[in-house]
Amino acid sequence: MPCMPTLTLSKWSDAAGRAFDVDADEQGLLDLLARLAALEDRRPEAYLQAVNSHARRTGRHFAKTELVDGYRQLVAAGKLAEDPDLLRRITRKPMRTHSGVAPLTVLTKPFPCPGECIFCPTFASLPKSYVPDEPGSLRALQNAFDPFRQTRSRLAAFQAIGHSAGKIELLILGGTWSAYPREYQTWFVQRCLDALNGVESTSLAQAQQINESAAHRNVGLVIETRPDAISPREVAHLRRLGVTKVQLGLQSLDDRILALNKRGHTAAEMRQAVRLLRGAGFKIVLHWMANLYGDTLESDYADFLRLWSDPAIRPDELKIYPNSLLKETELYRDYYLKGLYQPYAEQDLVALIARCKPHVPPYCRINRIFRDIPSPHIVEGNKKTNLRQLVQQHMAGQGSRCRCLRCREVRRQQVDPRQLRLHILPYDTDVTREFFLSFVTPEDGVAGFLRLALPRSSAVVPIAEVADAAMIREVHVYGPALGVGKQGQGEAQHRGLGRRLVCMAERIARDEGFSRLAVISAIGARAYYRRLGFTLGDLYMTKPIRTISA
Known part of the structure; x- marks a missing residue:
């Protein structure tokens, strides 16, 4: 047998595109899987030591995708007992589906952006704003920006690396969605759903109906756009497409900073966009940038605090994007080269974000907290893709802590429902009274x-169908993504x-005087809400709130 080089985490091949003949390596694979199943040491080093000690007949190691594919073939053939825990251990990049849903990103075709x-x-x-060798850009280029092909290729990738793809959050990226012709938008969403459904449809409405019971259900649809593109008419259109979350x-x-950087909109327009989206029940994701032209470390910190002190903002999710200086920008040509702009030093940026996160x-x-731009494109400033880790290390040294949802998700942890406590956090926005309900573990982990x-009045709701209703804007239960109807072993999902x-x-809505409860349901979640008594209207699902007799 040829001498095998020792594998490291960074060099372990995925063997993408290579056919795997399980019969030729059946016994070796069975031995390796048995050893991995028996491992009590869960450290990556112990895992790799086991892989290093087993080889295929060709002399090379089993690749990640081969372990998953081989496991499935052996289970299907009755030669290996199904072991969900083992499958989780050999799954590549389990973090992708720790939040309970598999995120699937597709890009729209190149199209003029109204921004400058x-x-x-x-x-x-x-x-605009994307570079050719970003992972999402590469996949889109390989598939000629075709929504069907992009979606099918990602589903195949999920299958190959061991992830369940029964629940899909579809993220449509590519700049300003609202600038594309509406015919293109409708076609794009329809073709994504066709790919999830595995059948062709004749209309978006038909594709949506099929997806309600498809094997790959769309449980969230996300687009990104500009705040000055949001209007009551646009909000209704987004709902008709099935959108549930909007990135702004x-x-x-x-x-002053917006004008210096030629954003083309004002803070007032942002506040109005958030009002309209929140009034219509959308989840709101905001992108906030540090180190823009004209900013300082102190002005950035003050601006970050306004995200929470301003009742018109207060987003559900946030992406922190420190400005990356790229050659293909006006900022580089007309400002940096003339000495008018200087990126923050890495240590200053880390300290700034560490100062912001506890708020x-x-x-x-x-x-x-960093956009996935390959470092060769970045002229100067931070190039570390593990910026979040550096920030966490800095915070640990300072004795501070972030309590955002991502830092508190239970992810793959085993959850004992008897130990969960319900925590209710009320807070105000300028158009709604919000209640954030969460099930929390004794260690402060969020299980769901x-x-x-x-709404403070019907006037703040841009869609008449739900003007008098309390609105569920999101329900999320954590744990590794499971197929529709499948049960986990101790994870929070399906508990x-x-x-x-x-x-x-x-109950809260009833106590606050509301007689109807609405939910901004994704297409693939409609069946779930029907079981809870909701019925589908034009754009939302609603149910009458039960009254309690005296």
């Missing part, structure tokens, strides 16, 4: 949560937490 931001890169082959490029709440309220999730919005959260939301 000086920090945005421009490539003719891509939507806030960047800054300082009008994030428990109802908000920080999705990212619900966002309930009570009835979602149903209990909805019942509590109904």
Whole structure:
């Protein structure tokens, strides 16, 4: 047998594209899987030691995808007992589905953006602000930006690396969604759903109906756009497409900074966009940028605090995007080269974000703190993709802590429902009274949560269908993504937490004087809400709130 090099985590191949003949290596694979199943040491080093000690007949190691594929073939053939814990251990990149849902990203075709931001890169082959060798851009280019092909290729990738794809959050990226023709938008969403459904449809409505019971259900649809593109008409259109979450490029709440960076909108327009979206029940994700032209470390810190002190903002999720200086931008050509702009040093940026994070309220999730731009594109400033880890280390040294949702998710932890306590956090926005309901472990981990919005008046709700209703804006139960109808072993998902959260939301809404409860349901979640008594209207699902007789 040829001598095998020792594997490291960074060098372990995925063997992408290579056919795996399980019969040729059946006994070796069975031996390796048995050893991995028996491992009590869960450290990556112990895992790799086991892999290093077993080889295929060709002399090379088993690749990650081969372990998953081989496991499935052996189980299907009755030669290996099904072991969900073992499958979780050999699954590649389990963090992708720790939140309970598999995120699937697709990009729209290149199209003119109405913005003229000086920090945005421009490539003719891509939507504005994207660079060619970002992972999402590469996949889109490989599939000619075709929504069907992009979606099918990602589903195949999930299967290959061992992830369940029964519940899909579809993220449509590519700049300003609202700038694309509506015919293109409708076609794009329809083709994504066709790919999830595995059948062709004749209309978006038909594709949505099929997806309600499909094997790959769309349980969240996300788009990104500009705040000045949001209007009551746009809000209704987004709902008709099935959108449940909107990402807005806030960047800054300082009008001077917005003007210097040629954003083309004001902070007042951002506040109005958030009002409309919140009144219609959407989940709101804001992008906030540090180190824009004209900013200082202190002005950035003050601006970050305004995200929470301003009742018109207070997002559900946040992406922190420190400005990355790229050659393909006006900022580089007309400002940096003339000595008018200087990126923050890495240590200053780390200290700034570490100073900001403790102010994030428990109802908000920080999705990212650095955009995934390959370092060769970045001229100067931070190039570390593990910026979050550096920030966490800095915070630990300072004795501070972030309590955002992402830092508190239970993820793969075993959850004992008997030890969970219900925590209710009320807070105000300028158009709603919000209730953030969460089931929390004794260690302060969040096993599931619900966002309930009570509009202050019907005038703040841009869609008449739900003008008089309390609104469930989100229900989320954590744990590795499971197939529809499948049970986990101790994870929070499928423990009835979602149903209990909805019942509590109904009780709160009733106590606050509401007689109807609405939910901004994704297409693939409609069946779930029907079981809870909701019926589908035009754009929302609603139910009458039960009264309690005296």
